[in-house]
Each structure stands twice: as structure tokens, then as C-alpha cells.
Amino acid sequence: MNAPPVMIPQADPGAGYRAQKAEIDAAVARALDSGWYILGREGEAFEREFAAWLGTARAVGCANGTDALALILRGMGIGEGCTVATVSHTAVATVAAIEMAGAVPLLLDIDPDTYPMDADELCAVLEDPPPGLPPIRAAIVVQLYGQAADLTPMLAACAKAGVALIEDCAQAHGAMLGGQKLGTLGQAAAFSLYPTKNLGALGDGGVLATDDFELAERIAAIRQYGWKERYVSAMVGVNSRLDEVQAAILRAKLPVLDAGNARRRAIAAAYDAALEGGPITAPVRRDGAEHVFHQYVLRCTDRGGVQAQLRAAGIGTGIHYPVPVHLQGAYRGRVPLGPARCAETEDAAEQVLSLPMYPELTDQQVERICAALRGLGA
Numbered sequence: 001m002n003a004p005p006v007m008i009p010q011a012d013p014g015a016g017y018r019a020q021k022a023e024i025d026a027a028v029a030r031a032l033d034s035g036w037y038i039l040g041r042e043g044e045a046f047e048r049e050f051a052a053w054l055g056t057a058r059a060v061g062c063a064n065g066t067d068a069l070a071l072i073l074r075g076m077g078i079g080e081g082c083t084v085a086t087v088s089h090t091a092v093a094t095v096a097a098i099e100m101a102g103a104v105p106l107l108l109d110i111d112p113d114t115y116p117m118d119a120d121e122l123c124a125v126l127e128d129p130p131p132g133l134p135p136i137r138a139a140i141v142v143q144l145y146g147q148a149a150d151l152t153p154m155l156a157a158c159a160k161a162g163v164a165l166i167e168d169c170a171q172a173h174g175a176m177l178g179g180q181k182l183g184t185l186g187q188a189a190a191f192s193l194y195p196t197k198n199l200g201a202l203g204d205g206g207v208l209a210t211d212d213f214e215l216a217e218r219i220a221a222i223r224q225y226g227w228k229e230r231y232v233s234a235m236v237g238v239n240s241r242l243d244e245v246q247a248a249i250l251r252a253k254l255p256v257l258d259a260g261n262a263r264r265r266a267i268a269a270a271y272d273a274a275l276e277g278g279p280i281t282a283p284v285r286r287d288g289a290e291h292v293f294h295q296y297v298l299r300c301t302d303r304g305g306v307q308a309q310l311r312a313a314g315i316g317t318g319i320h321y322p323v324p325v326h327l328q329g330a331y332r333g334r335v336p337l338g339p340a341r342c343a344e345t346e347d348a349a350e351q352v353l354s355l356p357m358y359p360e361l362t363d364q365q366v367e368r369i370c371a372a373l374r375g376l377g378a
């Protein structure tokens, strides 16, 4: 009898640590030896280096990606008495951040081919807002799975309506649209630095980016009790700081982010080739967009069957996300939906399946996954 195949996990943040163990250990030791653990030189250097890499005037570190979104809203003065449009097909964090800021989330449907927000529905609700809701003050566009939404019409519609476009780039570090990096196209962008993201800390972390210096200054104060000077709150704030150990780790990882994204694209190309001619099609790429494959997502009418077949071949899979936010217990029947009633979102939630995707997958592992993909439906 053959031994069962060694499982290839769908995500493996420990592999990212092992690949850079010497630099990361040195960075952690440097931060620990400094005797200063929160909002210090490592954090400031990370903010400068991240802003330079992204191409924005400012970056502000914070505790996690959810807080990065909520801090942007608070910094813009968006909270009670405001509606913020976003999607239901996302990490629940996006919607949680809107409610943390005190605003009402309005959940729109997705483009069924590429999965981010449907541009037509956003344009429609900005022209003709649903009755009974406070005014729409912002749209949080999730650049889901590592690929851009159809931003050009969204940016035009938001500008016309005087509504802020905020990018949720938690899955899109380094992705581009029309030659420009995501995170530089709207008024501000939030990035999660959760360990499995394309740029991941070894704990929680987040960073937000903007070209608006005043907004960045306000948010830098809000993240620490509203202090402009120590112990004196000029405005109401929160506590959402990035610690020095995580900042030092992120400074070690930022220089290899672009190479990691290139490796993700090469793995995606191998999966594409393996799927060719089979029953399941490769993920759709948006014209003019450069995908960074936070996730490589298949669309399967028989998801359970495909998942079981891959599991038998020792290949882990994930579902991002199995239950749309508007159908989850905490939100069901309570959060308003757009005119499309999230019909495409509900279909996608039943069919999406994420393959293993991280730069440290070996060629041998990728070949094993490709062989299993070639065998699907056989």
C-alpha cells in the first residue's frame, strides 16, 4: 500500500520565515536590543520605506488592516450619519471597519468574472442612492485576490459625486492597473500585514497610505489617543500602533516583496497551463491589470468534488469566502444591500476554490499540483 502523499498546505507563513531566517532573526534582535518597542525608529523607517516602494507621499503604520481602514474613515471624518459602499464578497474585516468608524455599510455586488465590486452598480447608487440611508461619503473598493477592480469608471463616478474612493489593498501589495500601483489611485489605501498576506509580518500589522499630508498627520494622531504631543489629546483617538519588532521584520521582508510577487505569477502561469483543455477555466485577468495572486481562485460547479480530489492528491485548498458578509449571523437582515441584492456574490461564495499560493512553493510541489489539475474531471 502507498503511504498517503505529504500534504501541501494552501498557505504556509512559516515557509516565508524560514526562507529569510537569518535576516529576520537579526532584525528582531536589533529591535529587542534597542530598548524601544512601540512607535520608534523601526516603525518610522518602515513607513518611509513602504511609502517609497508604493510611491505615495506618506504611509502610517497601525495595528492591523481592519484598523487601517477604520483609521482612514475616522481621519476623513466619516462615521455616524454616513454610508460607505463596499462589497459583501470580502473578508468580514472590510465591513467591520466601516461599523467601527460608526458608518453604515452598503453592500454591493461583484463582477462575476474578476470578483471585485461591480463598477456599474457603484455608479448607479452614486447617481441614485437607495432611499432611507444616510448620504454615501466613501466607497471602499476591495482589490480582491490580488487584482484591481474596474477602477477607471469608479474613480470618475466618485469624483463626480464628491465621494472618497478608498482602496482595500489587503490582498494587493504590488498589484497594478494601467501601469500604476494599487494603493495610489484613490484618496487613501489600507494594507493588512497579516502573516499570510503578500507582505506579511509575523504577528498583526497594518499600514495605510495617502498623498494627503494633512490626512496622514490626523491619522497618525488618531492612532495614538489623538495625541499631537505626548499625553495631550487634541482630538478623540484610539490605540492602534505598529510595534517595533513587527516593523523590523517588515523592513527585512519588503525588499523581497516584488520577487515574491513575480514567483506567485510564475506559479499562476503553471496552474493556467495545467488547466488548459480541462473542465475548469483559469482565473480571468483584467485587461491592463497586473495581478499579484494573493489567491489563485478556481470557479467550480462541483466544488466539494474538486476539493476532495485535490485532498486525495495531498493538496490543501481554501475558500475565500464561504459565506458572504450579508448572510452571516452578525449582519444578516441588518446591513443594507444595493439594487443587485448581491446575487453574483451568493453564487461565487458557493463555487470559489483557492489553490496553494505562496512564493516558497517548490518547483516539485508546483508540478505535483499541476499534475492533479491535469487529472481533474478525468
Ligand SMILES: *Cc1c(COP(=O)(O)O)cnc(C)c1O
Pocket: 064, 065, 066, 067, 090, 091, 093, 094, 142, 168, 170, 171, 192, 193, 194, 205, 206
Ligand atoms: C486580511 C484582510 C483585511 C483585514 O486585515 P487584518 O490585518 O486581518 O485586520 C481586510 N480586508 C481584506 C480584503 C483582507 O483580505
